Amino acid sequence: MPIHYDEFTQIFHLQAGQSSYAMQVSDEGYLCHLYYGKHISRDDLSYLNETGRGASFSPNPADGSPTLDTRLQEFPGAGVGDFRQSACGVRATNGAYAVELKYISHNILAGQKPALPGLPAYYLNSAADGDTLEITMEDALLGLHVKLYYCAFAGENIITRWAVAENHGAATLSLENLQSACVEFPRMNFDMVSLHGAWNRERHVERHPLFHGSTVIASNRGSSSHQLNPFAVLCDKHTTEHTGQAYGVQLVYSGNFKIEAQVNQMHCTRLCVGINPDNFAWQLQPGESFTTPEAVLSYSDEGIGGLSRTLHRLTRNNLVRGEWKQKLRPIKINSWEAAYFDFNADKLVAFAREAAKTDVDLLVMDDGWFGARSDDKTSLGDWFVNEEKLGCTLKELAERVNAEGLDFGIWFEPEMISPESELYRKHPDWALHIPDRGRSLGRRQCVINMALPEVQDYLFDCISAVLKQANITYLKWDFNRNLTEVFCHSLPANQQGEVGHRFYLGLYDLCERLTTAFPHILFESCSGGGGRFDLGMLYYMPQTWTSDNTDPVDRLKIQWGTSMAYPLATMGAHVAAPYGHGRANKIPYRASVATTGAFGYELDPTKLTVEQIDEMRAANAAFREVQQLVTTGDFYRLISPFEGRTCAWQFVSPDKSEALVQCFVVLSEHNEWDLRVYPQGLDADAQYELDCGAVLHGNTIMHAGLRLQDFGGRDFAHRNIYLKKLV
Ligand code: GLA
Numbered sequence: 010m011p012i013h014y015d016e017f018t019q020i021f022h023l024q025a026g027q028s029s030y031a032m033q034v035s036d037e038g039y040l041c042h043l044y045y046g047k048h049i050s051r052d053d054l055s056y057l058n059e060t061g062r063g064a065s066f067s068p069n070p071a072d073g074s075p076t077l078d079t080r081l082q083e084f085p086g087a088g089v090g091d092f093r094q095s096a097c098g099v100r101a102t103n104g105a106y107a108v109e110l111k112y113i114s115h116n117i118l119a120g121q122k123p124a125l126p127g128l129p130a131y132y133l134n135s136a137a138d139g140d141t142l143e144i145t146m147e148d149a150l151l152g153l154h155v156k157l158y159y160c161a162f163a164g165e166n167i168i169t170r171w172a173v174a175e176n177h178g179a180a181t182l183s184l185e186n187l188q189s190a191c192v193e194f195p196r197m198n199f200d201m202v203s204l205h206g207a208w209n210r211e212r213h214v215e216r217h218p219l220f221h222g223s224t225v226i227a228s229n230r231g232s233s234s235h236q237l238n239p240f241a242v243l244c245d246k247h248t249t250e251h252t253g254q255a256y257g258v259q260l261v262y263s264g265n266f267k268i269e270a271q272v273n274q275m276h277c278t279r280l281c282v283g284i285n286p287d288n289f290a291w292q293l294q295p296g297e298s299f300t301t302p303e304a305v306l307s308y309s310d311e312g313i314g315g316l317s318r319t320l321h322r323l324t325r326n327n328l329v330r331g332e333w334k335q336k337l338r339p340i341k342i343n344s345w346e347a348a349y350f351d352f353n354a355d356k357l358v359a360f361a362r363e364a365a366k367t368d369v370d371l372l373v374m375d376d377g378w379f380g381a382r383s384d385d386k387t388s389l390g391d392w393f394v395n396e397e398k399l400g401c402t403l404k405e406l407a408e409r410v411n412a413e414g415l416d417f418g419i420w421f422e423p424e425m426i427s428p429e430s431e432l433y434r435k436h437p438d439w440a441l442h443i444p445d446r447g448r449s450l451g452r453r454q455c456v457i458n459m460a461l462p463e464v465q466d467y468l469f470d471c472i473s474a475v476l477k478q479a480n481i482t483y484l485k486w487d488f489n490r491n492l493t494e495v496f497c498h499s500l501p502a503n504q505q506g507e508v509g510h511r512f513y514l515g516l517y518d519l520c521e522r523l524t525t526a527f528p529h530i531l532f533e534s535c536s537g538g539g540g541r542f543d544l545g546m547l548y549y550m551p552q553t554w555t556s557d558n559t560d561p562v563d564r565l566k567i568q569w570g571t572s573m574a575y576p577l578a579t580m581g582a583h584v585a586a587p588y589g590h591g592r593a594n595k596i597p598y599r600a601s602v603a604t605t606g607a608f609g610y611e612l613d614p615t616k617l618t619v620e621q622i623d624e625m626r627a628a629n630a631a632f633r634e635v636q637q638l639v640t641t642g643d644f645y646r647l648i649s650p651f652e653g654r655t656c657a658w659q660f661v662s663p664d665k666s667e668a669l670v671q672c673f674v675v676l677s678e679h680n681e682w683d684l685r686v687y688p689q690g691l692d693a694d695a696q697y698e699l700d701c702g703a704v705l706h707g708n709t710i711m712h713a714g715l716r717l718q719d720f721g722g723r724d725f726a727h728r729n730i731y732l733k734k735l736v
Contacts, residue, residue: 011161012117012140013051021115021142022051023159026166026319028308030159032083033058037074038111040146040157042081042193046254047310059195070109079275081193084146084157084172086110087186094223094271094281097174098186099151100290106185110146110155117142122160127514129261129548130303131160131169131327138327139163152178152295155187165323166308169261172301176293183503184291188283189260189304194243197221197272202242202255202313204570206235209558211539212570214651219243219272227267229287231456231492231509232536233543239266240574242313243280250646251312251689257320258282259574261328262302263545264513265289288495290506302545313573314689318643321576325641328544329551329579331524333531337636338552338578339370339416340629341483341609346559346585348613350377350384354399354406361413363614367625368633371483371609372410373418378403380430386453389425390432390439392471394478407479418483418531419475423468424516425489426457432467439464441508443496451490459515460497460508469522476527484527486520486550488536513545520549533581533607542571552579552607559585559611561594561602562675562725565650568605569658577660578640582606584628586613587621594725596621600628601671601727605639605658608632635669635731638662642669645689654678661690665707666734668697672717674726685714688732697732704735 011024019034020043031043031054043054059081067078068090077091087095088107099108120136123143133139139162146155154175161168170190176182199219203226204212217224226241228234239262244255258280260266265285272278282304291299305323309315325334342364344352352374361372379395380388394403401409407417426433426440428450433440440455442448448455457464476484497508524532532550534541538557546553553575556567564582571580582603587595603609614622642660647670650656657672670688691697691707698704699715710732717728 011163012142012159014115014117015051018053018055020054021144023142023161023168024048025139025161025168026164028166028168030161030168034112037070037072039077039080040083040110040112040144042083045192045194045256045306046308079273079277081195081277082191084110084155084191085279086148093273093279094269095186096172096188096191096281096283097155098286099148099153100183100185101151102180108148108151108153110148113145113147115142115144123158125171125300125303127517128300128302129517129545130171131261131305131323134327137163151182152176152180153182162323162327165319167319167323168306169303170306171303173298174293175298176295179295181295182293184293184299185289186286187299187301188281189301190283190306191279191281192258192306194278194280197276197278198246199243199270199278200246200248201270202244202573204238204240204573206238206570208235208537208540209556210563211235211542211556211567212238212573213566214570214573218246219270219278221272221274223269223271225267225269227265227269227285227287229265229285231264231495231512232488232541233263233266233545234491235537235540238574239268239543241268241270242316242573243270243278244313249312250314250649253310253312255309255313255316257305257307257309257316257574259305259320259544260302261305261544261548262513263516263541263543265509284510288506289509290503291510292504292507305544314646317573317646320574321644324544324547325576325578328548330548331551332528333551337640338531338607339483340368340632341371341373341418342369342614343373343375343583343609343611345375346611350382352377354401354409357406358409358413359615360613361410361415363617363622364610365414367614367622368629369415369610371416371418373420373483373485374406375420375485376422376487378419387427387429389422389427389454390430390457392421392475394475403475403479407481411480416482417480418485419481420485420487421472422487422489423472423519424457424459425454427454438498441492441494441496443494444498446494449493451493454490456490456492458497458512459519460511461499461515465515465519468519472523473526476530481530483531483533485554486532486534488534488541517545517549524549535581539567539571542575547575547579552581554581555606559583560592561599562592564602565656565673565675568602569646569650569656572644572646572658577605577644578607580606581609583609583611585611586616588616592725596624596628598673598725598727600624600632601729602673604632604635604671604729608636631729635660638667638669643690647686647688648672650675655684657686659688659690665690665692665695668732670715670730670732672728672730674723676724677726684717686717687711687714691732692734696735698735700731
């Protein structure tokens with residue numbers, strides 16, 4: 010049993026894979042943090058529950074017990090003597106802002122993990138996957154109960170956490186902050202690794218030391234954002250990609266979030282993760298409850314790479330759902346970079362015909378098929394097929410594409426509304442706006458208010474109607490701006506702080522309804538590329554368009570950074586035209602970079618030379634040979650594109666019987682020593698055959714490395730090395 014409670018010491022001990030987590034109910038009823046890290050035995054850890062240290066200016070609670078200001082706590086309240094960031098903040102009807110939570114009971118749910126109502130969450134495939142601890146805390150004066158949930162995964166170093174606030178009192182409570190989790194560390198000598206970016210430059214890796222005060226990774230853009238991803242790592246100073254300790258924190262959520270690491274006067278670190286409290290306030294009526302999104306805590310003593318592999322496995326096995334969870338994804342060709350808004354059915358069918366010669370599986374009709382849309386100024390919300398533009402019905406178009414041997418997919422951007430649209434003329438109040446205030450435009454569009462049930466129903470009905478018209482097997486779900494004027498006309502003044510979260514409850518509900526109604530369709534989420542690459546969207550849609558930037562050199566960094574937190578199989582990765590879009594790299598280099606993910610093309614195949622069509626065919630054949638390996642293999646980052654002019658990474662099958670090492674040069678230098686690459690994760694004592702015919706032991710390959718002769722001296726050189734274990 011991974012969760013154990015000792016009645017005598019009142020210590021909870023959780024074991025998740027090879028990691029341990031411990032906490033203790035103090036004599037006064039506070040839930041105090043004891044330990045998180047590498048697996049330890051179930052000793053009496055009471056000696057770690059420090060109570061004696063209080064600095065001057067650290068007040069004691071009214072009962073005279075030790076100050077909360079310096080105690081390590083599981084879910085700190087606010088306003089009663091702990092001046093650090095809190096996990097829970099409540100304003101009572103008299104305006105007082107204070108919460109003091111004490112333990113009242115707990116429950117161990119063996120082999121179970123309760124669902125989070127209306128929210129995406131990890132799930133257990135069987136009772137053997139893990140157990141959940143439910144601890145009920147109470148602020149008796151407020152009549153507030155907060156249930157803390159800890160799901161310990163049996164086979165992985167992962168504990169997921171969330172909280173549920175319940176109003177057991179007679180008065181409405183204004184919940185102004187409810188974090189998903191708080192973890193305390195009795196030290197500050199950490200580096201934080203985080204993922205920052207911008208449109209076209211998503212998830213670049215940054216590493217910086219913690220300092221006294223707060224390091225905050227957050228979004229208030231109404232989405233998980235291009236700018237900062239809801240993911241961070243705290244690691245030791247000497248932790249590398251392959252060695253050392255690392256703690257990961259993530260949120261299963263697509264809206265405003267905050268991850269804050271705060272170092273206090275005692276040089277201790279408090280890490281909180283949850284919905285960004287900025288402009289958040291939820292009115293909790295008597296008898297009602299509020300559930301936070303789920304936070305993911307992970308631990309590795311095999312460096313940041315080990316942490317990523319753990320997260321990849323858990324997301325592939327316990328988050329992604331539906332028919333496409335296990336299936337290899339189709340190779341697709343998308344119309345966006347090939348035609349932008351300038352297409353009709355004949356042009357799309359010509360793409361399909363040419364692509365069929367190279368063994369592509371699926372043609373996707375991107376933006377521009379609906380309403381009166383021929384540029385980005387109009388029609389979002391008018392989800393009706395523009396048959397005049399296409400020159401035929403959607404059914405006929407799909408049949409013609411199918412006749413060429415390809416499946417057919419389609420693009421939507423449901424959460425948006427163009428001021429220039431039938432829908433806006435009919436329902437101007439459906440756009441997010443504040444009365445009498447101007448409506449900000451992003452890409453000439455407004456955001457539709459997903460918090461309104463009538464909007465959710467409208468979108469469900471018209472998207473379903475389109476999907477039923479034709480043989481559609483794929484849907485790209487876009488989201489091309491951030492939220493402004495976040496206000497809902499149907500809610501009273503004191504509930505406007507709920508709108509940002511209600512938007513996501515509405516979106517998630519719509520996603521649930523559509524993916525349930527159309528289980529055969531492969532959904533891919535997108536937000537101007539990778540502006541909403543998060544675990545919330547991956548729960549509904551098993552892949553995400555990683556970036557609008559399809560330049561292969563830029564993609565090395567974007568995919569490297571994204572792989573810190575997300576499995577490779579979830580990353581949409583396309584080969585763009587060698588005649589445009591970024592550097593003039595040839596198809597084989599582009600294809601090699603795109604081999605890491607959900608593979609496809611972003612080009613007009615009718616404009617390619619015969620030689621380029623041959624390259625496309627060869628790339629597709631090569632991809633299919635390794636698709637299973639790159640989809641389910643363990644991923645090792647070998648040479649960072651952030652540190653030099655080369656990049657290398659590797660996939661190893663779970664049974665270590667095969668591996669693929671991919672190496673890329675960006676710009677070369679004269680008189681360079683041959684690059685060596687040191688693969689990882691092989692069976693040390695087994696022999697592997699390389700595709701050049703050489704046979705070497707795993708330990709030789711990993712420690713003496715492989716030489717990439719003739720690799721230097723050429724810009725954009727690349728090499729795929731396939732290793733097969735001999736039996
Ligand atoms: C976004 C997406 C692109 C494309 C366009 C269409 O930018 O990221 O792939 O679908 O929208 O407008």
